[in-house]
Amino acid sequence: MSEVDVPESHPRYESLLTRHRIETGVEKGITSQQGLIAQGRGEAFDYLLGERTIESADRAERVGAAHLLLADHPVLSVNGNVAALVPGEVVELAAVTGADLEVNLFNRTEQRIEAIADHLREHGANEVKGLTADARIPGLDHERAKVDADGIYNADTVVVPLEDGDRAEALGEMGKTEIVIDLNPLSRSAQVAAVPIIDNVLRAVPNMTAHARSLQDTPADALQQIVDDFDPAQALGAAEEAIRSGELE
Template structure:
């Protein structure tokens, strides 16, 4: 694929996801979800906005401040396994696998991929330690007693709305990455980064390093100033204006 191809990055990601499907890292539904997200990325201009940069700053502060877990599914592992491990190390976050279309084979393959990139402990695999999110019916109800169950904050990129709703009922703070600002996950989360995960994680890694010396008090100040509804309104206005500008 020519490096100067206008869709080079997107095509590489698609090829990676196709290979990950063949290798049973992601499900066929994950391919559909990616295509839906990519449509919203076109509207964003396939760039990280200033609005999202502010949200990333707050999300990073929240991870650094709290007892946090990064929840991983097939798509996030296929796209960003290396950066997930980096971010977990920098923010002292645990990593837990949580799948909607669950199988031991997929979970083990995702675990192997994460460990290939340096993850030491991967939670969510050992049935001995699994418990259920009260009220949730899907396979994503299973969480690790040592991970998500004990955490204050869960970073759930590429999440489904049902689990976000029930995690909130457990008094968990939910951070998500979702290219669709209208999704239930986006609306229900405490911190919603409307951006592409492949751009978000490198920025979070960068900001984690820059913020590593901040005191708990400084981190709290960053978190308390944030209003997720306001940020979602701003990103919707940005996307609406961009569509109008493109149509004139």
């Protein structure tokens, strides 16, 4: 099925397009087959959220944007699903906030790393990190431990969409500020994040970019106040409440 085969009148139009992008990502060697399973799991949580950005998530996206603007060395981590779903959007967020882009994969091969880097360049990226892999995140024994020394390893703030819980914990132990995008408020990644954004990456990344644009001329002390006023536990609780009590149409 191609995108043009899905009529916009279809009640699950957006969902079907998202699935198609993941399928196409697998065909192109960008997304692993396990990414299909992850997409289905996330879609279930999004359905329970009403497939919308709830108020607490929008606040978290604004806080995430403030963190990126305050950071000395922000990095956006990109895996296969992120590259398949929001390639242009992460490139734009990086450009607006001055962040680096770095490919990081659990099922890592040099071919997949190159394919994702090329895919991001096709969507406007000038530089993509992750190919050097000359540093390791302490405490991890799998391929996601491999990072660039001048990228994620030395970053002070990292956006980690659709993140593995163990790497999220390890990055936190390194003292990094983590902005996690995850549709499951009970996941380890969301639980350890400085800024848990419980939203679909399709909505979250453009929202963060919009907030970053609106905050670009904000003084550093005002940005810091936005950051200081944020309560991650409250954001997680609001998302869980929305999932448990929401009414499905």
